[in-house]
Amino acid sequence: MCRRFGLLLILGVLASPLFGQDTLISRLRIRADSLLRTWQQAVAIANLADSLERERATIGRDTIAVGALRIITNASPLPVRQAAALAWPAIDSLYGSAAADLAERPYFIRAVDPDSNARRAVLHVGLEVPWDLDLRSTTTLLLTTVPIAPPDRALATWLTGVLRPSIHPREDLGGVYLEFVTAPSQAARGCFMGDIASCIDALGLGDTNHQLERWYPSAPERRAVVTGSFADFFDHGGSAPALRECVAGRDASCTALLRSLPADVLPKPLSDAARVSLVRDALRLGGQDAYRRLLRDPEAAIADRLAEAAGVSVDSLVAGWRNAALAARPAPVELPWWAIGVALGWVTVFAGCGLSSSRWRL
Amino acid sequence: MAPLRVWIAVAVGGCALIALAYLPPRGAAPRGPRFATYSPEPTAARRRAQAVAKEWRETDASLRLLEDRQHVKWDSSRVGPAIIFRGPTLPPTAVRTVEAVADSMWRALGLGETKVRAALVIALERAPGSAPGPIPDQNGVAFLTPDSTDRTTCMAFLPANHFWTAVLLGHPPRHFEPDWLARWFQSGLGPCAYYAAYGTPSRSVRSWLAARNWDVALYLGTHGIAGERFLSVNLLGDPRYSWYWDGIYSLSPSTVACLAGRLDGCRSAVLYGADDDARIAVPEIVRLEQGWWRKQHLLPGERFLGDVARDVGRDRFQSFWTSSLPVDTALAAALRQPVGEWTKQWERRFIQPIRLGAAAPLGATLLALLLAAVAVSAVALAASRRQVR
Numbered sequence: 001m002c003r004r005f006g007l008l009l010i011l012g013v014l015a016s017p018l019f020g021q022d023t024l025i026s027r028l029r030i031r032a033d034s035l036l037r038t039w040q041q042a043v044a045i046a047n048l049a050d051s052l053e054r055e056r057a058t059i060g061r062d063t064i065a066v067g068a069l070r071i072i073t074n075a076s077p078l079p080v081r082q083a084a085a086l087a088w089p090a091i092d093s094l095y096g097s098a099a100a101d102l103a104e105r106p107y108f109i110r111a112v113d114p115d116s117n118a119r120r121a122v123l124h125v126g127l128e129v130p131w132d133l134d135l136r137s138t139t140t141l142l143l144t145t146v147p148i149a150p151p152d153r154a155l156a157t158w159l160t161g162v163l164r165p166s167i168h169p170r171e172d173l174g175g176v177y178l179e180f181v182t183a184p185s186q187a188a189r190g191c192f193m194g195d196i197a198s199c200i201d202a203l204g205l206g207d208t209n210h211q212l213e214r215w216y217p218s219a220p221e222r223r224a225v226v227t228g229s230f231a232d233f234f235d236h237g238g239s240a241p242a243l244r245e246c247v248a249g250r251d252a253s254c255t256a257l258l259r260s261l262p263a264d265v266l267p268k269p270l271s272d273a274a275r276v277s278l279v280r281d282a283l284r285l286g287g288q289d290a291y292r293r294l295l296r297d298p299e300a301a302i303a304d305r306l307a308e309a310a311g312v313s314v315d316s317l318v319a320g321w322r323n324a325a326l327a328a329r330p331a332p333v334e335l336p337w338w339a340i341g342v343a344l345g346w347v348t349v350f351a352g353c354g355l356s357s358s359r360w361r362l
Numbered sequence: 363m364a365p366l367r368v369w370i371a372v373a374v375g376g377c378a379l380i381a382l383a384y385l386p387p388r389g390a391a392p393r394g395p396r397f398a399t400y401s402p403e404p405t406a407a408r409r410r411a412q413a414v415a416k417e418w419r420e421t422d423a424s425l426r427l428l429e430d431r432q433h434v435k436w437d438s439s440r441v442g443p444a445i446i447f448r449g450p451t452l453p454p455t456a457v458r459t460v461e462a463v464a465d466s467m468w469r470a471l472g473l474g475e476t477k478v479r480a481a482l483v484i485a486l487e488r489a490p491g492s493a494p495g496p497i498p499d500q501n502g503v504a505f506l507t508p509d510s511t512d513r514t515t516c517m518a519f520l521p522a523n524h525f526w527t528a529v530l531l532g533h534p535p536r537h538f539e540p541d542w543l544a545r546w547f548q549s550g551l552g553p554c555a556y557y558a559a560y561g562t563p564s565r566s567v568r569s570w571l572a573a574r575n576w577d578v579a580l581y582l583g584t585h586g587i588a589g590e591r592f593l594s595v596n597l598l599g600d601p602r603y604s605w606y607w608d609g610i611y612s613l614s615p616s617t618v619a620c621l622a623g624r625l626d627g628c629r630s631a632v633l634y635g636a637d638d639d640a641r642i643a644v645p646e647i648v649r650l651e652q653g654w655w656r657k658q659h660l661l662p663g664e665r666f667l668g669d670v671a672r673d674v675g676r677d678r679f680q681s682f683w684t685s686s687l688p689v690d691t692a693l694a695a696a697l698r699q700p701v702g703e704w705t706k707q708w709e710r711r712f713i714q715p716i717r718l719g720a721a722a723p724l725g726a727t728l729l730a731l732l733l734a735a736v737a738v739s740a741v742a743l744a745a746s747r748r749q750v751r
Binding site for chain 1: 404
């Protein structure tokens, strides 16, 4: 009897850590459940607080309505109405019928005295801007912070951001022209030369398999990408010898280094700005409902979505975009004829001063 | 009097020239759009909700690790860590592939049958709203080290973000390299790899590591965070840019001193926490938060003990790992040289010693010397031509 009791006691002592673990797990479970309930309550309260903050942000403020734009702001010299009048046509022409949704998504702008050190209330809703912004800056502010709903993940990833109206459309296309002629990529050059398939490749709209070979098919291009964009990155640890070989001209090393990068890190031959300008072109061609059509099917390929939005085939869309970029070629710097005379005149003046100087005396 | 007037005129003229060069004309428009906007801050209620969510995530992760430890199934046909998936169900072929990769990674670390076994809990990304509670943190790696409840199991919790979930579900991106998965597993093992390789550390070593959240024992393998070029020290960026120095000076003084190649700094950086008799919690759950490398006491600390083990060999490292001596003594004995000296040399493998304190750039120094020489020559020339009447 005593032996049996002893055995049970030993077993109990040996099993006590396991019971202890069970207790700990139960305790943690109770705590997790309690935290989950607290979190649900906290989220409900936070939603209410955010909603109240939004309400509070409208108290004593003016609502400025221009088109579908709604701007809730305090009284100040900030030229909000004039800026909205300038911004609205650009916003309306980009988003078309989807811009009507902006009536439900107002801007909240708190204009503040830029020269005051007075302590201001913490900003929970909208933007805080100094009221001495001029009209141009205020318009730019409205264009760059349009409160449109963000696009789906696929489009946002392809665009690397959100689509906004262009502030300088001509300069944007001029930038695309510069990329055509300076990008170290055969795809970009092919696009410049008029090969639409190359344009589609360079924009990442076609087959994305073997992107490295399609974008940078020659050895000098691959070397330029490695040395231009990733020299610091690869100049460490195990990849440093391969980088040195690549710089020395060994293409296999350049290719291996570029292959080791994740696909979305490989530099695009044509930048995000080029992609954005293509989408803007598609929306311009597609008319009022183009933006809605662009967002209609998030599962479709980007090329198909652009074609659907523009109402033309992707080849036509890209060809038109390319022509517009070529037409926006930046003007070369031209030296007026009289500038040569002015330059020579100054040279003569300085040379004369130098040659005719005499010993001086204090 | 006349020369003085000339000098005053020259000085005023110089000032006028400088003003002409630097001051914009009256009424000139600013060059570009000027913004000084401030983004909104979350409300106090939202911050509280976020804080509660963080606490829940930590508690939930601890709970799951403890539960999983009770139910982990060991497959005798495999040598690598047991793999437990959470979230969407993986097809059997994908599971077999993952297990094969984990086994080969395990062998590559020089591990086979070990006294302390490791289990890798991989949490796949869930669709938002598919489960109650806050969205799980996809960066919060955690480890449950062996304790008195279970002395032979070390659990590693490895959340799979969107990228890794796609890879595990059999949809890797096009340029996916096969060894990336093994590297990811290796980096996810953390302290469990040390437990498997060298067993349970002595109390002094464990207390030291606990005090510094195991920051010097996160990677046992020869690679960094995800390969040779992803060391935490590389994340600082390039010394040419200001953010590099912002990063440097956000570190502790001893860490910065070690980066500058100072022996005392290196010694202090390595032995941080060795003097404290840190209470080791039971269960001991080591959490790595996002941006853990910014809080390291030694850069690149994540591979420090891995490199020590490789340099000194298995036996000497084992004797350090299980030594009851104070950490500085045990480590110096294993290294057979002072800790600071070895660490200084080790640090140089990854980074050139930074220069601390004010240091004029070479170009500026040469320019200053040149200007000084011009000024002295001008004065000497003027003095030589001075006429005394």
